[in-house]
Amino acid sequence: MLTLPLDPTDDRANPIFKDVASCTAWLAQFQLTNLQRAHGQLLTQINELNRYPMAGLERMATLEALRETVGFIQADMAKKLIALPLPLSESELQTFVAITQLWQAMVTGYQRCLQAFVAGDKKLAEQGALLCDRCLQYTGLGVFEHLRAGYECNPKLWYQLHDLYAFVEVQGLEERAVSDAVLGHSSTCRNRYLKILLACYARPAELSRSQLQLLERWLDVWSNDLRVEKTFSRSKGDAQPLAVDLASKQGLQAVDAMEASENGRYIALVPLSKLLRVKLILLQQGTGLAEVGLGELPSHAIAIDLLTFLHRCWCEDQNTRVVLRQETWQPISFAAAPAEICALLAGKLTADAQVWRLDNESLMGARLTRTVGGATRLRLNQLVAVQKNAETAAQLARVAWLHISALGQLQLGMEYLPGAVEAVTFPTLASSSERGKVTVYGFLLAETPSLRTPASLVLPRNVFKPNASLPVERSSGVKQTFKLGFSVARGVDFERVSFTLL
Numbered sequence: 001m002l003t004l005p006l007d008p009t010d011d012r013a014n015p016i017f018k019d020v021a022s023c024t025a026w027l028a029q030f031q032l033t034n035l036q037r038a039h040g041q042l043l044t045q046i047n048e049l050n051r052y053p054m055a056g057l058e059r060m061a062t063l064e065a066l067r068e069t070v071g072f073i074q075a076d077m078a079k080k081l082i083a084l085p086l087p088l089s090e091s092e093l094q095t096f097v098a099i100t101q102l103w104q105a106m107v108t109g110y111q112r113c114l115q116a117f118v119a120g121d122k123k124l125a126e127q128g129a130l131l132c133d134r135c136l137q138y139t140g141l142g143v144f145e146h147l148r149a150g151y152e153c154n155p156k157l158w159y160q161l162h163d164l165y166a167f168v169e170v171q172g173l174e175e176r177a178v179s180d181a182v183l184g185h186s187s188t189c190r191n192r193y194l195k196i197l198l199a200c201y202a203r204p205a206e207l208s209r210s211q212l213q214l215l216e217r218w219l220d221v222w223s224n225d226l227r228v229e230k231t232f233s234r235s236k237g238d239a240q241p242l243a244v245d246l247a248s249k250q251g252l253q254a255v256d257a258m259e260a261s262e263n264g265r266y267i268a269l270v271p272l273s274k275l276l277r278v279k280l281i282l283l284q285q286g287t288g289l290a291e292v293g294l295g296e297l298p299s300h301a302i303a304i305d306l307l308t309f310l311h312r313c314w315c316e317d318q319n320t321r322v323v324l325r326q327e328t329w330q331p332i333s334f335a336a337a338p339a340e341i342c343a344l345l346a347g348k349l350t351a352d353a354q355v356w357r358l359d360n361e362s363l364m365g366a367r368l369t370r371t372v373g374g375a376t377r378l379r380l381n382q383l384v385a386v387q388k389n390a391e392t393a394a395q396l397a398r399v400a401w402l403h404i405s406a407l408g409q410l411q412l413g414m415e416y417l418p419g420a421v422e423a424v425t426f427p428t429l430a431s432s433s434e435r436g437k438v439t440v441y442g443f444l445l446a447e448t449p450s451l452r453t454p455a456s457l458v459l460p461r462n463v464f465k466p467n468a469s470l471p472v473e474r475s476s477g478v479k480q481t482f483k484l485g486f487s488v489a490r491g492v493d494f495e496r497v498s499f500t501l502l
Contacts, residue, residue, distance in 0.1 A: 002167035013051035056116030085377035129176035140196030155249030232266035239273035239315035338441035419445030
């Protein structure tokens, strides 16, 4: 049953606005020129309003008046945190904390109204669906903000979200239409809950700001074809359902990863999978973006990449691995950035190299945890290298995912780049500075017959040109010229390309 652990109100609370009329007047003169200051004022006043004793219906109307301004300021603040390296700097972390605090302040305000509804406030008798919808929305935004920034959220937020939806079910409010002036259309608590679950499962830390905006708009429509069910069935050869436990402290998971219980809920993904696949087929056949309903995107290639990514997130079994990972829990040497990787290959460990632990590993990749704080900040799709010990060869990899755990530790998943690695330099790309010659490093990956992978060359980002000739100096001192072929993979700081030796 719904739990609302709220502190009592306080007669000494003194917000600037104490009803919807004074709130509207305050917002009319509210200055947004200094975003940080405006955000702080808004957070302070909403927290004070939440402490102030007032009638439930008046509180709800006041919060509704605040929603558009809150959404605008939060969106502007969140721009500062998109695609940043982790861990966040002190100032970035302060911004992140302020954003999450404001989302929770909105939740608390609507929870007070919901508390009055549960207590039988007759003036709120018809507002149950709206109050639940708003509580779901702002709780979900709190969870999403953590995932987008790359920080593991407090499990209590997930529990709060699921507890609210369980209450919605008990009250029979899942399909009750709720008007939303901010969205510009009506929604339901079911749609809201589905949107939150799917958005959080779409690996938001890997999406750009424009992609996140598209995802929100698309899920407004796509969630209409989905349901939250108490049972599930499988479709052989098609997308498997996803599951969520309403008594748990985590989000969606593969259906086979969750034990059956009365709190289990399931989302059949076949309708969503078909919708995405149809759009992909039409795009690949050359149908116009507007005709496919994707007119906001600049090109077919970008649209195909994004839809493919979303289909992979939602509709393909993420728990299936070609090779199972083995737990290891051993120290490991780690390097990021080409110069550091070259030092690792040469047996000269960097200052940050001995603070990492190898948690588990397969032939294709591994999971690492930084056990103590370090100065290095990392990005998704960044080039890194690891070495287990002096007797084993170092391996080149890209960062496939990363986040800050609840304990404050940086954790990441790596995807190994195939082939034994050798450091090389590019004489023609070198430059001079006041400190002397600046060497440009790269890496040669040997052929891997077992994986049918030819040799490849790892270049700095934005260096690759098809069919260009590039002089290369090997670690042995031998100088060769490579003719570049095609791009195999790209990261934020590297590009892996094919080549032939001239």
